[in-house]
Amino acid sequence: MDAIDLLEKRIEALELQVLSKDTSASQTQAITDLLMQTHTMITSALSCREAITSILQHMTTINEYLDPSYGENVLEVEAKRHYLLELYPELKDTVKLIGTFENLIPYADSANIVKVTELSEKLDRLAVNNLSIYEESVEVTQNVLASLQKYNDITGSIKVLFAQLDRARPKTGDTLCKECFFEAFENEIHFTITKANLFKRDATVAIAASGGKDSTVLAYIMKLLNEKYNYGLKLVLLSIDEGITGYRDDSLDTVKQNRDDYGIPLKILSYKDLYGWTMDEIIGRKNNCTFCGVFRRQALDRGANLLKVDYLATGHNADDIAETVLMNILRGDLARLSRCTSIITDSGDGIPRVKPLKYTYEKEIVMYAYFRKLVYFSTECIFAPNAYRGHARVLLKDLEKIDPSIIMNIIESGESIKVNETTVMPSLTNCTRCGYVSSQQICKACVLLEGLNKGLPRLGIGKSSKVKRILQENEKKQQCCSSSTEKCSKATSIKNDVEDMGKDSLCNGVKASDISKLSIDQLTI
Template sequence: MVKCQLCDTNPVCTKTSDGKLICKQCFIDRVEKLVHQCIDEFQLIYPTDHIVIGVSGGKDSTALATMLTRIEKRWPSGAKYTLVAVDEGIVGYRDKSLECVRWLQEYLQLPLEIISYIETYGMTMDEIVTRGGKNACSYCGVLRRQCLEKAAIKVGANVIATGHNGDDVAETVLMNFLRGDVARLERCKSLKRELEREDGIIRIKPFSLLTQKEVVLYAHYMKLRYFSVECTYAGTAFRGNARTFLQKTQILHPSIIRNCVISNEQAKAELKKEQLKKSQRCTVCGMQSSSSLCQACKMMNELRNGMPKIELK
């Protein structure tokens, strides 16, 4: 039996990105320390925070909620946590993944808030798709983001934590870079805590420096129950290219994900005045918006009037 290079006791289970052969227990300990260090170094969590963790039932957010709960026990910060799940109304997909969310709530014993598109917008995602419009992900991205904010406001939270991992962030950085979208590159900086909006809701991505592989292994070794089926409406044309490139290159250079995230973090963007959108309140729903009508209200109006501007693929 080859023994773990860290504890010299248990059998080896995996190889770290810096080439160490380690056991299951040391792996769990190592990634929890990495995420704790990231939270600490970039001051992502304050003792007075009430954090809602966006949980979809998928591997990333299931691992995130589990890890934040364990980190809080190992290195108490005093922050408070609530799970929030958005039910987009996708039959055969979200209803199944919500079963995993309910399992997670039992397992972690945290409060859970479920917010749905039907109660918020009067339409399910399935219905939005039948009414046509841009590609489904564009609608879902805007509406889900707003639902998470509404739920955070409802429970009195000031922070939203999501399970985006290093691969997700690096894909977004690469896509924005290839599109030449400097304003978006600036916005996808994931390792700084700053008041993004006037209503005080802060967004944090504590898994930004973990690779997808590390998250999957963590969820596996921790025996977490999660839903691994891809969304019925997933459309990933451009993102898919960035993903394939990063995954292929990562085999030869394991540190590229981390390097990509950190390089973008440290790069100083030259933003033109017109790229800096001033935030105001939507005149219809009152949520934060860059114009007098928020993107969610605009989309819902178009859908209700049968004139979606965005094509569904």
């Protein structure tokens, strides 16, 4: 028997028990309102807008209202009939709801109500956590959008720079499209190589590769021009691992990818293997760039000798050379201008260094790498901001904003300044310790290493005369220490001989037990 049949039978029973007296409209409406309110509470409870326990507490009253025999004494039949006619379309659903709440009555005891409260608290905490996660996700989304915006800004700035390049190149003032820029860029480097006669045919060239834009473009261009113009060169990549965690290890991954992309063999040398130190171990001592620069130059020369190459090509561009000119001028070291502006330099070991990118602007190198989609490492060394070169770079960039041709003007000025013929330049010799080419008796690298090994990191930083004086003082201290060591060894030997004699008196009347009271000088006389 379903709920509809049950309600129909109840209605028939109510009709049989109809009383003769009339039911007032107000009483009928009040009962109807009460039942309507109960129905609303049930619906709200199921939709989680009301507490379930409040409905369960009214279950007895609800059952009484729906019992046909109840109306015989208390409830007017007319009121029941009015209610049933009012809510008949919803009665079926109401009966189902009542049945559902009857099944929930066992769970309405006090113990379970306490558990429900605990569950409610946990749900509240969960809701707070979900809200926090949502807020964090919103923040992350905003950060991602901000990063994308920065990327778009950078891309847009590059496009603007390229648009400027389309109007006029900073170096020549020529108006070029992208493809014509590629051709002009490559032809200019080819012209630089051929005019300066940088390489001989069938020579082996080591390319100093750091993974940065300059060395990456140099490796790509050298391979391209070597095949295009048939230079007949054998190319090899030479990288130096300074031991800077988070910088050089990542850039070496880029170098290895360039090795695979260009099909050029790679050789990696490390400071640790060559000198027993890494830059991470030198960090915290002053003048980090001085150590790194000296060690790196010598490491490249050692690598070139190890590979038995004919040339060592570096990625120095026009901006780098102009910065070096400014640095030497600011330091008052005009004698170095000729060497720093030379496109070919010889370190004295028979392997010349060449600079194919000497007349190439840094801005154009970046553009070429970007539009050629070359893979390079763009992060600056973590110690670079503290380098003295940074001041010259800032000055050069400010001047370039005023006049882009200032870079070439500075290079030409450095080339035109010549050292007075009466000036005696230092002659190259070999270091007495490592055999490396040096203008001093002891090369700069050995001096720096001695300072590191002796806990005097600033030993090699300064004028050579001061360094010589410090080295002489250290040698005197070593001689004194060695002399004291010899005395100590003699004293120990005499003491041991005396102790072997026991407590007997010696020929000079001194007891063995008194030997320890004598001074070293007394024992050795």
